[in-house]
Amino acid sequence: DQQVKQNSPSLSVQEGRISILNCDYTNSMFDYFLWYKKYPAEGPTFLISISSIKDKNEDGRFTVFLNKSAKHLSLHIVPSQPGDSAVYFCAADVGGNTPLVFGKGTRLSVIA
């Protein structure tokens, strides 16, 4: 059973507009969430994270929102730029000695 779900395989947004990438999870024990960005021919790189004790974390153009009651988090990119075109992975940590659990990823295309 998939514990971290990214239900949109792809998303296309115009340059300058907002990109919203969604992630749902089923395990209420997750206490930390991370977003990674992956360009072709490169490994994923860390983008932004949020602890379960917060509902929002902002870093420049990137903001992650966490709704624990809905078991939902979203990544907002404002304004979107062509260089943001990549695959975005949502990941969650249950704590202790367990690896991160990743979603399947969402491919974002920002059109100039």
Place this chain on the structure above:
Amino acid sequence: DADVTQTPRNRITKTGKRIMLECSQTKGHDRMYWYRQDPGLGLRLIYYSFDVKDINKGEISDGYSVSRQAQAKFSLSLESAIPNQTALYFCATSDSGQWASGGYTFGSGTRLTVV
């Protein structure tokens, strides 16, 4: 030099051959991981190691084995490669519980094709 180095970057091998993918890191992290990425399936964990004497299976370990030769080195082997092991393989490292600093550091990946 990259913090996490994977070799080779690309490899084509024949069905039934044994192949080893290597990963080395300069981060000084204790924890290392092997993932594979397939289209539409995201990142799936193959094996992970929290220190040199610790090896754990991930969700898709069948057909794979690993060796943690040192804190900095973690190798993935396919004993007898089959075509459905064609994928992009990533090694990653992490410090324990340091999610605020970004969690995993990934290598650039190895693209493996089994024909």
